[in-house]
Amino acid sequence: MEASIARALSLWRDLSDFATTRLGISTSAFQIAVSLFAVLVAAVAVGAVGTSLPSRPIRYTVPPPKIPSPETTVEHTTVKLPGSSAVQCYAPATGQFLGLVNASSAGAIDRC
Structure with a gap:
């Protein structure tokens, strides 16, 4: 390994001396020209390796969604409480009860 490094350095010095004297x-x-050449060769090598490797899709499976066990229907579809002006609020995704909100009148909305 050390011998090949010594040969590479010797070759580098010989090329550098040849370029400067002759x-x-x-x-x-x-040095700038050799560095640019090395970058160009590396870019071409990386591009060649990238295009030679086949691109394959990643296979995965998704299980079917679970079917709800009992069918449910809503018999009372109003969101207002009987005898109150409050509106019941539910989360659309989960159906979780969020709370009660007092409904505004048309006059109150116009004042805002």
Whole structure:
């Protein structure tokens, strides 16, 4: 492993010396060009790997909803309490009783 690292560094120095002495390129310009080339090669490699892997759907199952046991019907459909102007409020999703709200008259709404 150390021998291959030493060879890679030696090759890097030789290429850098060749670029600066024979081609007249500054050391920093050479390093920038090699860095951009490495980024380009890495981007192409990542893109090639991404397109070569098949995209498969994730399979999952959803159980059917539970059927309510007894059928229920509402016999008394008013939300007003007998003898009161209050309105009974229920949660639409759960049917939970939320409380009583006094109904406004038409005159009270016009005053708001």
